[in-house]
Amino acid sequence: MKKSEIKLIVLDVDGVLTDGNLLIGSNGVEFKSFHVKDGMGISLVRFYGIKVAIITGRKSESVQIRSRELNIDFLYEGIANKEEILYEIITLLEIDLKNVCYIGDDINDLPVIKLVGYSAAPQDAVEIVRKSVDYICKYNGGNGAVREVIDLILAEQADYDVLVENYLSEKIKITQ
Template sequence: MSRIKLIVLDVDGVLTDGRLYIGSDAVEYKAFHTQDGMGISLARQAGIKTAIITGRKSNAVLKRAEELQIDFIYEGIADKLTVLQNLIDQIGIGFEEICYMGDDLNDIPILKEVGFPCAPHNAIDFVKKQAKLITKSSGGNGAVREMIDFLLKEHYSDEDLLELFLSRKTEVTQ
């Protein structure tokens, strides 16, 4: 596997458990896992850029992405592949340098193109067939962290990861 330079994530079913909580005030609530946040922070510290491409729009996603310093955020996207193509043209990398995690049909076009396609345990079977890594964890329950740990361990020992964390722990968000 070539060095991954960009991690791209779907939200519902990947960063969350896929359930939607909509209050009587029409506000949408989502639960995010802190271990996923730590993984994203570690990836950033290792020099890997991050992006979210999601079909829904949510203030909760924007807030979480801001906290985690996600580099690129795209919401309300029907054609995720076109958005990703524009992004890689903008930042000057190839599909082979991208890790993507998705869980449903709208993620298939990207999963077929990227260098390292991944799926959480709760993904639909068709998505899992496209993935090089299927996490033991489900979306919203540490799947993103599991994937990032897998990627980082290709280049870092456990001790190196700890040192990376300790050297910049003030910049880490869970």
Template sequence: MNAENVKLIVLDVDGVLTDGKLYIGSDQVEYKPFHTKDGMGISLARYAGIKTAIITGRKSPSVEKRAGELKIDYVYQGIHHKQQVLDEILESLNMTMDDVCYVGDDINDLPVLRKAGFACAPNNGVQIVKDNVNYIAEADGGEGAVREIIEAILQSKRDLNELIEEYLAGVTQSETVKVQQ
């Protein structure tokens, strides 16, 4: 399959939206480093009408906070059988796996990656994952891989520079309205 069919982008978190390292402070709070470039990519995808989802095996308040900031459409944490949750999302959206871009980095992502219409991995994903995807980002997880993948999807659908200019015009116009009020 190809990126042109993507209507839903589904992301793992650790190793995809983050660098895969677990940062646990002396206060026992887990910290996750998210890259702002990935956040802008997600904003561009949403602007282009693509739905977004996070399905991750771990639970973390930082994921909930970041997903809220980015207005991710579906957020599921503590999920070990990701395909079951994804099937429920797809049914609610009247979509199929052909419509899905799934981004994963490790063996627990393989069952979904093998069925996704456009399967992707960050450059530092494990080799067996990279052997089972359509696209491998040049960037590592947590270092802009999601942004790179989203730009590839958007470019397959239309001129990326044109989309960015429309996005910027819309953001600038809404900021001007807020300032004038």
């Protein structure tokens, strides 16, 4: 699969956008830590025109807040069947599975990993996932793995330097 055909990037949250640690206070409030470089990459790839979706098995107010900050195109939480949601999104966007990049880290991501045109996993993903993806990141989940994959896709699809110049010249509100 060529990264040049990617039109949609789909992300898991825990272990991909975060380091996988769950911090839950005695009041039940959940805290997550997101990497700003991943956020900047998401902003840049959306500026370029590639859609971004999050499909996660958990529900978290912090994910909702982060998704709004980054203007994520599609957010689905509390999802057991990620494949079903993926089919909904590609139908809505009128694209093919080959146009999808998925980044996941654990066994619940395997069904989607096997469907898409390009798949990646953070360095610290479980072994069975690492064996199943097209690309294993140099970085761990929550530590720049998403940005690494986005940069690879953009490097194949665009003149990266020109893209960055255009992004900065738009003087848009930059969200990391």
